[in-house]
Amino acid sequence: MKYTTEFRNSEIAQALLTRIRQGSRKKVRFMEFCGGHTVAIFRYGIRQLLPKNIEMISGPGCPVCVTATADIDKAIALSQIKGVIVTTYGDMLKIPGSRSSLQKARADGADVRMVYSTLDALQIAKENPTKSVAFLGIGFETTAPTVAASIIEAQEQEIKNYFVLSQNKLSPPAIKAILQSGEIKLDGLICPGHVSAITGSRVWDFIARDHKIPCVVAGFEPVDILQCINMLVNQVEAKLSKVEIAYGRGVIPQGNQIALNIMSQVYEPANARWRGFGVIPGSGLKIRKAYRNYDAEVRFEIKTKPAAEPKGCLCGEVLRGVNTPLDCKLFGKVCNPETPVGPCMVSSEGTCSAYFLYGDEFER
Numbered sequence: 307m308k309y310t311t312e313f314r315n316s317e318i319a320q321a322l323l324t325r326i327r328q329g330s331r332k333k334v335r336f337m338e339f340c341g342g343h344t345v346a347i348f349r350y351g352i353r354q355l356l357p358k359n360i361e362m363i364s365g366p367g368c369p370v371c372v373t374a375t376a377d378i379d380k381a382i383a384l385s386q387i388k389g390v391i392v393t394t395y396g397d398m399l400k401i402p403g404s405r406s407s408l409q410k411a412r413a414d415g416a417d418v419r420m421v422y423s424t425l426d427a428l429q430i431a432k433e434n435p436t437k438s439v440a441f442l443g444i445g446f447e448t449t450a451p452t453v454a455a456s457i458i459e460a461q462e463q464e465i466k467n468y469f470v471l472s473q474n475k476l477s478p479p480a481i482k483a484i485l486q487s488g489e490i491k492l493d494g495l496i497c498p499g500h501v502s503a504i505t506g507s508r509v510w511d512f513i514a515r516d517h518k519i520p521c522v523v524a525g526f527e528p529v530d531i532l533q534c535i536n537m538l539v540n541q542v543e544a545k546l547s548k549v550e551i552a553y554g555r556g557v558i559p560q561g562n563q564i565a566l567n568i569m570s571q572v573y574e575p576a577n578a579r580w581r582g583f584g585v586i587p588g589s590g591l592k593i594r595k596a597y598r599n600y601d602a603e604v605r606f607e608i609k610t611k612p613a614a615e616p617k618g619c620l621c622g623e624v625l626r627g628v629n630t631p632l633d634c635k636l637f638g639k640v641c642n643p644e645t646p647v648g649p650c651m652v653s654s655e656g657t658c659s660a661y662f663l664y665g666d667e668f669e670r
């Protein structure tokens with residue numbers, strides 16, 4: 307398959323590994339922002355192949371994991387309002403809120419439906435004109451344009467019973483929060499490929515410029531990731547800090563202008579709650595006044611009780627890169643994919659799930 311098999315080629319991977327092993331002398335710690343990268347790094351056993359002086363840590367780039375418990379509670383509360391159909395991507399269903407989950411709410415009678423795209427949600431709205439259909443906008447810059455486009459589409463088609471609960475987030479403010487906190491020291495950042503396909507690689511310039519940390523945008527196949535790590539090693543060893551692209555087939559410096567225009571037409575930046583971080587200034591996407599008729603927060607009075615975090619769960623610390631899942635006493639025992647306690651074990655892009663499924667540091 308074009309653009310897949312050549313990026314899983316073992317000879318190319320071996321050659322890159324040899325370069326990394328020969329070129330890497332300093333002890334370094336690289337963070338991958340994106341949950342998709344975390345899973346790929348674990349699935350392909352990349353951590354075990356790297357020399358011991360390269361430590362890989364996972365960042366906050368799993369969209370459902372960083373959704374704050376209070377925001378999950380809000381989605382569940384929305385599903386309790388009479389006449390509301392909540393539509394969402396599958397990963398959100400099992401994420402625990404303070405007292406329930408969307409899956410449990412559905413089992414208790416709420417109308418919660420899994421969809422594959424916002425187009426499905428719009429279709430449900432068309433087919434149920436007497437109901438209100440709310441889509442949970444979850445994710446980073448990768449999904450935000452499609453959610454924004456669905457609002458524009460609803461307006462153009464005069465679909466008046468479609469709403470969005472906007473919980474989409476912007477990635478750069480979260481990285482900025484990690485770097486400014488001083489909690490961890492990073493020597494390089496694997497920047498997210500799909501986010502950068504929308505934003506362009508220039509949004510990461512501040513990391514190289516202000517924090518002197520090398521950045522490389524990577525794709526999701528093993529050769530992509532090894533190429534990225536090799537480029538990071540080269541920058542570190544040459545004492546450089548710049549933004550490079552190891553995912554040229556998907557990313558350009560200026561990004562996708564059409565998608566960015568759609569986003570800024572519908573959204574304005576706002577403060578947003580993140581699991582493990584609290585409120586990060588300017589990291590959320592609020593629906594602009596011009597589209598307030600499609601804003602679920604405006605349309606419905608959504609009442610929630612104070613949020614309660616799962617006891618003993620270190621998801622917040624894992625998302626900030628301060629702890630690994632192995633530091634969590636519940637990992638692999640009480641908390642596993644069958645009986646997950648926190649979102650990092652539920653989500654297919656969660657760090658705890660990746661450690662459990664592919665890690666080799668513990669007995670299953």
Ligand code: SF4
Nearest residue numbers: 620621634641648658
């Ligand atoms: Fe939370 Fe479970 Fe991960 Fe521990 S192992 S941090 S309880 S998701």
